[in-house]
Amino acid sequence: MATRDRAVHENVPGSFFVDDTCIDCDTCRQVAPLTFIDADGHSAVQVQPEDPTALRAAARAVLCCPTNSIGSAHPDVVKLAQGDLPEQITDGVWYCGWTSRHSFGASSYLVRAGDGDLWMVDAPRWAPSLVAAIERLGGLAGIFLTHRDDVADAPRYAERFHAPLVIHARDADAAPTAARVITGDDAVTLAPGLTIIPVPGHTAGSQALLSDRGVLFSGDHLWWSRRIGALNASREVCWHSWEEQTASMRRLRDLSFDRLLPGHGGRAYLPDGGMRQGLDALIARMQRPMVES
Ligand code: SF4
Structure with missing residues (x-):
C-alpha cells in the first residue's frame, strides 16, 4: 500500500x-x-x-x-x-497486467493459438480477477516462459489451470515443475500458429515466441526504446552473452511479424517492413564495441 x-x-x-x-x-x-x-x-x-x-x-x-x-x-x-485486465492488444492477444515484483514488473500476455487454445506468455502475479477472466476466455492450455527471470507466479497459474509450463533447458532450474523443456537452438512448434525461437543471449535459455498473428513475444531479448525511438537491446542487461544475443537477433530478421511484445521495455508495431529495417539498424549497433541502452 x-x-x-x-x-x-x-x-x-x-x-x-x-x-x-x-x-x-x-x-x-x-x-x-x-x-x-x-x-x-x-x-x-x-x-x-x-x-x-x-x-x-x-x-x-x-x-x-x-x-x-x-x-x-x-x-x-x-x-x-x-x-479492464487482461487488456486486448490485437485480435487474439492480451496484456495480463498485474505485474510481479519477482519479475521486476515484467509484462505477460495471453495469446490464442491457431486451434483456439489460450496460452500465457510469461506470468503475472496471482490475481483472482485475472484468473476469473482467464476462465471466461476458456482457461489456459499452457504457459510459455521466455526466460528464467519472468516466471513470477507461473507455477500457481499452471496448477490452477492444469497448464504445462514450457521453458528452455538452459533456464530450466528457474521452473523445476516445467512439463516441457525445450532443448537446442532450432525453432520448435509449441501449438498451431505458435513457434518457439530460441534466442540465447540475455540469458542462456532465452526464447521468443512467434505467433502467426504477426506478433513476436520477445521476453527481455528485444524491445522498443522510447528514449532513442528505435528497437533496442542492451549490454547492461545482458546476463549471458552479448555475442550470442547479437547472433540471436540476426535470426529474427527473416521472421514474419510486425508487432513486438516484450517483457520489459516498450512495445512496437512496425508494419510494411519497418520491423526488419529496425532490426537491421539494431544489429548494426550491436556489432559496434558499445551500444546505447
Ligand atoms: S515504475 Fe513500476 S514500481 Fe514504480 S510506480 Fe510505476 S509501476 Fe510501480
Missing part, C-alpha cells in the same frame, strides 16, 4: 501519487503515459488524470504496479479497472 508521507517530491499535487518504494520498472509509464513520468530512478505523477479515459488508465496502473507504489484517492475507479 503506497503511503502519502513517503510520496516522491516530483509528484504534482492531487489524488494520485508514487511513493519511494517504486522500483522504476516502467509499467505505469506504459500503462498510463499521460499521468506518469520517469523522474530519474523512479516514477512520479506529472499530470493528475482528469478526463475519464486518463483516470481509468491511471487506475489500471495502480493494479499493474508490482510494488503497490502508486496511491490513489479513487478506490472505486481502481476496483472497476480490474475489469
